[in-house]
Amino acid sequence: MKINPHVMAIASAGGHWVQLMRLRPAWAGLRVTYVTTDADFHQTVRQHAEQDGEPTPGFHTVTEANRWQKWRLIKQLLGIAFILIRIRPDVVLSTGAAPGYFALRIAKLLGAKTIWIDSMANAEELSMSGKRIGKYADLWLTQWEHLAKPEGPKYLGSVL
Template identity: 85%
Template sequence: MNREKHVMAVASAGGHWVQLMRLRPAWKGLRVTYVTTDPDFCQTVYQYAEDDGEPLPGFHTVVEANRWQKWRLIKQLLGIVFIMVRKRPDVVLSTGASPGYFALRVGRLFGAKTVWIDSMANAEELSMSGQRIGKHADLWLTQWEHLAKPEGPKYLGSVL
């Protein structure tokens, strides 16, 4: 049976989400599940799909958390695990921050290919999440040529 590839695209609210939305043409025609921290973004995702003539994607939210909110991070991780168990994506892609980090780590455990694209805003150094997830991603990218290293991340051009 030849099933269509399923992409899970994950990003926290703000600039990470904006950058993720700019990547949409890369998975046009594939089954997509979006995961973010702001339920209001659902309307934006569905509007993009309607404008592009694509089927409506899946949309899920997890709690917003940062490194100083340990209990919220645990809740966010559990939310990611719950979504991953139900959706079983083939590819997990993120532009950052903590929900993307967790999604790539959990996705890898489920056998998904993983892609991390470090935030364009991090021009002087890699993001903290990017530094921590790099060795766990199948493809680790930066949008700044001077941040690329032989062991990763790779620079393949600035697209966002």
């Protein structure tokens, strides 16, 4: 891994994105590229960088999609693949939903380290993506101690 790794932080809009933004201090000083499903978040990312005294990070959007929108999911998958191949991050981190799932799967194939932090909103059970991502995540975390299992995900304290 490089001395100053390139992190790709990806999440769908809404609560997943809010949680991802709360993690920003974890990658302070690193080269970061954000990916989400809402182009309006670019301004927020710029404002946070300015407030933190950081350079403006990279920013990309992909198609919004869910499990009932198969063609949109394919478009989202292709968009994420294109971004990953183009920017070649060292680490891909997600707090959830389809974009994060696809990103971690592809990133693993490309040799990047992968981190999944399951949504805080999923207090009773893991998210659908969270249940499926485990074997592709180098670090697989849950926000809830009672959801942790020996085979994963791990609970390392409440990080959000």
